[in-house]
Amino acid sequence: LAKTTQPISMDSYEGQEVNITCSHNNIATNDYITWYQQFPSQGPRFIIQGYKTKVTNEVASLFIPADRKSSTLSLPRVSLSDTAVYYCLVPNTNAGKSTFGDGTTLTVKP
């Protein structure tokens, strides 16, 4: 399994850019990297996915170095509503198994 490791928590202020890094040392050649946002009492919501280099959508950017053993989720100009837990997930493409890490609790302060 591609076990992931993330910082437990991060603090930021409104308007700042936030970067959350995830380590996935055992990632396989065909594995993609996905990120999710979870608010209390809700299911996780898919944010972004990538395979290599950089991916950007209307919500975030995802940076993946050449060795693909880590990835960084970048949230531009965060607001209070971005306070949530963020998870990276590497779905195991060989067996369908997927293991979440413990997530990063992001707290955005005014």
Added chain:
Amino acid sequence: NAGVTQTPKFRILKIGQSMTLQCTQDMNHNYMYWYRQDPGMGLKLIYYSVGAGITDKGEVPNGYNVSRSTTEDFPLRLELAAPSQTSVYFCASTSGSPPTGGYTFGSGTRLTVV
């Protein structure tokens, strides 16, 4: 488009009782998953399915059973409920072979065993 629907949303069980958590998706996804999330913790994979008729164990399968008779439905069965099974249960699905896209999660079932 309903996505992933889970029922019930809440349930209280007595020790030793059994129940089935329902999960239905209308996106024709081949992969489906069951996770549990204990308070303040991450998600742990219980069982998954790569398609109708095919299921396999995840990290924490003990005390649970699943079936996948159709593409749409992936029920999770709890036999002889124990307090350690008090948790929030999430069902998820995705497509691809192998999966390459993001997962769609249901809103969860909050289960308390007393």
